[in-house]
Amino acid sequence: MSQAQSAGGGDRAAGVGAPVGMLMTDLYQFTMAQVYFERGMHAEAVFDLFVRTLPRTRNFLLSVGLAQALEYLQAFRFDAAEIDYLAGLGLFSRAFLDYLATLRFTGSVLAMPEGTPFFAGEPIVRVTAPLIEAQLIESRLLNLMHLQTLIASKAARFVLIAAGRRLVDFGMRRAHGAEAALYGARAAYLAGFDSTATVQAGERFGVPLSGTMAHSFIEAHISEEDAFRSFVDASSRPTTLLLDTYDCERAARRVVQLVRERRAAGRPERVGAVRIDSGDLARAARNVRQILDQGDCGAIQIVLSGGLDEQQLQRMLEAGTPVDAFGVGTDLMVSQDTPALDMAYKLASYGGEPRRKRSPGKATLPGRKQVYRLRAASGEFLRDCIGLQGELLEGEALLQPVMHAGRCSMALASLADARRHCQQQLGRLPPVLRRLEAARTDATQGSGPYPVQVSGRLLELAAEFDARDRAE
Amino acid sequence: MSQAQSAGGGDRAAGVGAPVGMLMTDLYQFTMAQVYFERGMHAEAVFDLFVRTLPRTRNFLLSVGLAQALEYLQAFRFDAAEIDYLAGLGLFSRAFLDYLATLRFTGSVLAMPEGTPFFAGEPIVRVTAPLIEAQLIESRLLNLMHLQTLIASKAARFVLIAAGRRLVDFGMRRAHGAEAALYGARAAYLAGFDSTATVQAGERFGVPLSGTMAHSFIEAHISEEDAFRSFVDASSRPTTLLLDTYDCERAARRVVQLVRERRAAGRPERVGAVRIDSGDLARAARNVRQILDQGDCGAIQIVLSGGLDEQQLQRMLEAGTPVDAFGVGTDLMVSQDTPALDMAYKLASYGGEPRRKRSPGKATLPGRKQVYRLRAASGEFLRDCIGLQGELLEGEALLQPVMHAGRCSMALASLADARRHCQQQLGRLPPVLRRLEAARTDATQGSGPYPVQVSGRLLELAAEFDARDRAE
Numbered sequence A, B: 001m002s003q004a005q006s007a008g009g010g011d012r013a014a015g016v017g018a019p020v021g022m023l024m025t026d027l028y029q030f031t032m033a034q035v036y037f038e039r040g041m042h043a044e045a046v047f048d049l050f051v052r053t054l055p056r057t058r059n060f061l062l063s064v065g066l067a068q069a070l071e072y073l074q075a076f077r078f079d080a081a082e083i084d085y086l087a088g089l090g091l092f093s094r095a096f097l098d099y100l101a102t103l104r105f106t107g108s109v110l111a112m113p114e115g116t117p118f119f120a121g122e123p124i125v126r127v128t129a130p131l132i133e134a135q136l137i138e139s140r141l142l143n144l145m146h147l148q149t150l151i152a153s154k155a156a157r158f159v160l161i162a163a164g165r166r167l168v169d170f171g172m173r174r175a176h177g178a179e180a181a182l183y184g185a186r187a188a189y190l191a192g193f194d195s196t197a198t199v200q201a202g203e204r205f206g207v208p209l210s211g212t213m214a215h216s217f218i219e220a221h222i223s224e225e226d227a228f229r230s231f232v233d234a235s236s237r238p239t240t241l242l243l244d245t246y247d248c249e250r251a252a253r254r255v256v257q258l259v260r261e262r263r264a265a266g267r268p269e270r271v272g273a274v275r276i277d278s279g280d281l282a283r284a285a286r287n288v289r290q291i292l293d294q295g296d297c298g299a300i301q302i303v304l305s306g307g308l309d310e311q312q313l314q315r316m317l318e319a320g321t322p323v324d325a326f327g328v329g330t331d332l333m334v335s336q337d338t339p340a341l342d343m344a345y346k347l348a349s350y351g352g353e354p355r356r357k358r359s360p361g362k363a364t365l366p367g368r369k370q371v372y373r374l375r376a377a378s379g380e381f382l383r384d385c386i387g388l389q390g391e392l393l394e395g396e397a398l399l400q401p402v403m404h405a406g407r408c409s410m411a412l413a414s415l416a417d418a419r420r421h422c423q424q425q426l427g428r429l430p431p432v433l434r435r436l437e438a439a440r441t442d443a444t445q446g447s448g449p450y451p452v453q454v455s456g457r458l459l460e461l462a463a464e465f466d467a468r469d470r471a472e
Helices: A012-016 A027-039 A066-075 A080-088 A094-102 A131-136 A138-161 A178-190 A199-205 A215-220 A224-234 A248-264 A281-294 A310-318 A415-428 A456-470 B012-016 B027-038 B066-075 B080-088 B094-102 B131-136 B138-162 B178-190 B199-205 B215-220 B224-234 B248-264 B281-294 B310-318 B415-427 B456-470
Strands: A044-051 A061-063 A108-111 A116-118 A125-130 A166-169 A239-242 A271-276 A301-304 A325-328 A343-350 A369-375 A381-388 A400-404 A452-454 B044-051 B061-063 B108-111 B116-118 B125-130 B166-169 B239-242 B271-276 B301-304 B325-328 B343-350 B369-375 B381-388 B400-404 B452-454
Touching: A012 B066, A027 A094, A027 A131, A027 B199, A027 B215, A027 B224, A044 A131, A044 A138, A044 B215, A061 A138, A066 A108, A066 A138, A066 A400, A066 B012, A080 A094, A080 B199, A116 A415, A125 A131, A125 A138, A131 A138, A131 B215, A138 A166, A138 A178, A138 A310, A138 A343, A138 A415, A138 B178, A166 A178, A178 A199, A178 A415, A178 B138, A178 B178, A199 B027, A199 B080, A215 A224, A215 A239, A215 B027, A215 B044, A215 B131, A215 B343, A224 A239, A224 A248, A224 B027, A248 A271, A248 A281, A271 A281, A281 A301, A281 A310, A343 B215, A381 A456, B027 B094, B027 B131, B044 B131, B044 B138, B061 B138, B066 B108, B066 B138, B066 B400, B080 B094, B116 B415, B125 B131, B125 B138, B131 B138, B138 B166, B138 B178, B138 B310, B138 B325, B138 B343, B138 B415, B166 B178, B178 B199, B178 B415, B215 B224, B215 B239, B224 B239, B224 B248, B239 B248, B248 B271, B248 B281, B271 B281, B281 B301, B281 B310, B381 B456
Parallel strands: A166 A325, A239 A271, A271 A301, A301 A325, A381 A452, B166 B325, B239 B271, B271 B301, B301 B325, B381 B452
Antiparallel strands: A044 A125, A044 A343, A061 A116, A108 A125, A108 A400, A369 A381, B044 B125, B044 B343, B061 B116, B108 B125, B108 B400, B369 B381
16 A cells, blocks of 8 residues: 655645545445345345434534435446555455446435434434445445534524524634535535635535635735725725724724725725624624714624634623624534534345344334424424334424435425525424523433434334344 | 536536535635735735644644645646636636636745644744735645644544554544545544544555444344354455444354354354444453453454543553454544634734734734754653744754745655654653643743743744834
C-alpha cells in the first residue's frame, strides 16, 4: 500500500476536495459479501434504518438526507480502479470481484419524507434487496442519513425559538470537512434556516446565500472609517458592516456618520445592517440600537453572531434584545451539544423470515415494519405506533415507497417543498416537544410526552423468534 | 437559483459523494475580494492560523491536515462553471470575475510539521500572500486544518492510554460525511491508531485496513454456529468472530467447539480474535477470556467495541480487563466530547504593517510571528514562546517553510514519517499533559503545567499598534 502523499501533484479534483467513491465503506462489508456470494445467499433481505434512543438534548429528530441517499443507491457501481484496489488487498476471489464489478442496487426503498419528525426506534428508511446489495450499502447509507438528520434536528431547535428573526448558517469553516458543510447547509435550510454563507450550497442546492465582511477587511484598511466607506461604495446593494473589530459603539457612530454623509450627498444609503460578533452581544446590541435610532438610522438591522447556541438565542430574545438576524456557525454545523446520533441499520428479515438481534441494550424488532402516526383534528400529533406493514392500525403510514427495482419510483419533493413540509410538520408537534427543554419520552414504554407504541402483532413476532432461537 | 434535486439523474460522480470545488467557501470572501480588487489592494498580507483557547478536555492539540491544505493551495483555480455561477449571482463585476478566473495561489506558507503538539494562541500555519489570495483561501484552509487537528487531537488521547493494545477506527458511518470519514481516518492513524475499517482511507492514504463481521451476518444464517463456520471456512486468514448477537458466553463456547473440530480435522484454526460489541464489556471480556483459555484457545484475542470513549478504555485497562484491541467509532470520529476547536485565521500584517483586532475575548497579536519551543536534555518540552520571526529566542523554531510562490518548497513527510514524528513528539510531552485528566494551562499568563509565553518585543508591537489606533 502506497503511503506517498500527493501534495506534490497538481490534480485539481483531488486537491480541492476528497473525491468520494464506492470504497467509502467499511472493509467488513466486502468480507461478508464474499461469504454470501460463495454460499449463494442471494435471498431478499429487509433492513431498517433508525435511531435507537433519542439524545437527552432532543425532543424529536427530523429525517433528512434521503435525496443524497437515493442518489447514492442509483449511482451504486464499482469502477475498474476500485475493483483493482480490492483485488490488491489479497482478500477476495476473482469470481467475487467480477461479480462486484457488475453489481447494481436493484432493491426497493420506503422512507419518511424529508423533514418528517421521528422518534426512537422508528424506521425512517426501510431497504428491501438481495442480501449482498442491502448489506454493502450499509455504511454510506448511514453516513449520509446520519449527517443531515443530525444537522436538521439541531437546526430545528434554532428555528422553533427564533420567532421570525432570520437565521443564517455561518458554519462552513468548522464543519467536519466539505461534505459536512455542503449537506449541513442543505439540512439547516430544509429545517427552516433562511440562508447560508456557503457558496457551494447555493450552487448545488439553490440555498439562498448571505454574507457580510470579516474583521480582516477592517484591519486591512488604513482606518475603520475607510473600510466602511470602501465597502459601501463598492456595493450595489444594502451591505452589512461589522462593528466589533476595535470598539463597537464607536463603530456604530461611524455608521451613522457615513449614512448622514451619503444622505447629504443624495447617494443611496447602502447600509442594510450591522453585525456584532464578540463580547456581551445583548448589551452591545442595545447600545448600538440606541446609537442607530438616535442617529435616525432606525431601518438599519442588527445581526448577532459569535459562538451562538440556541440557549443563548432564547435568553437574548426573552430579554428583549433588539436583533433582526442571527448568524449561527459552529454550534449548528457540528451539532455541538450532540454531535452524533445512535443511528443503526439492522436486519429485520431474510428470505421472508423475521430476524432480530438481542444484544444487551441494542435489541431490534423483527419483520417488515411500518410507522403509523395518529393526529388530532387540529393536525397535532397524538401518538405513533410501530407495527407490521399491512397491519390495520390507526393513523398515517409514514414510510412511503420512494425507490423500486433500484430506480426512484416517484419524483422527490424539491428542496423548497421539503422545507415547507418540514415547517408544517414542526407546527404539528405537541408544544412540549417544541421547547428547548427536555420533554422526556420513553419510546419503548409508550409513555411520556410523546408516546410511541409497538403493536401487539410485532411484539408477538419478536417473542416467537426468541422462542425458536432458545430451542436452537 | 435552481432548487431541483438531482436524485433522478444517474451521474455517478455526483451520486456517490459531493464533488468539492472552489465554491466551498463563504460568500463574504468574494465580496471582500472584489473591494480589494477595485481599490487595488494587492499588497502582501500575513495571516496566522491558530486555536484561540484550548478546550477544557484537551491538554494539547496536534497540528494535522497540512498535506490536504497544501494540496488545496496548489490546486487553487476557478473553472468556467464556477465563474459562471458567481456571475449569475449578480454581485460581481465582469472585471473582477475575469481576474478571479486567472487567479492562482502564489504565496508562501510556514507551518508546524504534521503531528506536532501545540497550544493556545500559537500559529500552526502562517500564510504570506497578496491580500486577495490570502483572504480567499480562509474558509477552506480552516475547514481542512480544523477537521484533522480535531480528530488527531482526540485520537492521541486513546493512543496515550492504550498501552500497546491495538486501536482500530470503526467510525466511518457516523463521521460527518465522507470527507470527515476519510481525513478523520488519516488523522487518527497519524496520531497513532493502528488501522481503520474505512476502505477508502486504505486506498487513498495507505492506512492499514481492519474488519470483522456485523450482527446481520450472524442473523442472516440459519444459526450462529452456521454463521461462524461459514465465515471461517471462507477465509484464508485468521478471522474475527462477533459474539454478542444473542448470548456472548454461549457464542464463546461455540468458538471453542469450532476450533476443536478444525484441529481434529487437521485444518488451520482461522480464528484470530473474537469481538464483543455490547453490554458490560469488561465483565463479558473476563468471562469470554476464561471460556477461551479453558477451551485451550488462549491465543484467540479479544476485541472490544461499542460506543467506547477514552475514559472507558482507561477504566477497563486499570481494572485489568483482558483485551487485545479496541474498535473505536463514533466517539473518535466526531470528537464527541469536543466536536469543534476555536480555530481562527487572522490578519497579522498588511503591506508590511502589523495589524490586530481587539474584539473582546478575541484579540489577536500583530506581526510576523514564530513559535519557539525549549526542550530539556531529555527531549521533554519545557516551555514555548510566541515571538517575532527573527527574534533571538531560545528553542526550536516550530514553523518551517513548506510552500514558496505557490509551490511546495520541500517534500512533505510521508504519512508513515509523520506518524513516527507524532509518536516521538507525544513522548516528549510533560507527563501531566499525557494524562486524560485536565492539566489546566493558561497560555496568556505563561503559567500552568505547560507555559506559553509571549515575547517582550511582540507585546511591545501590540502596544505600539494600539497607541496608534487610539490616536486615530
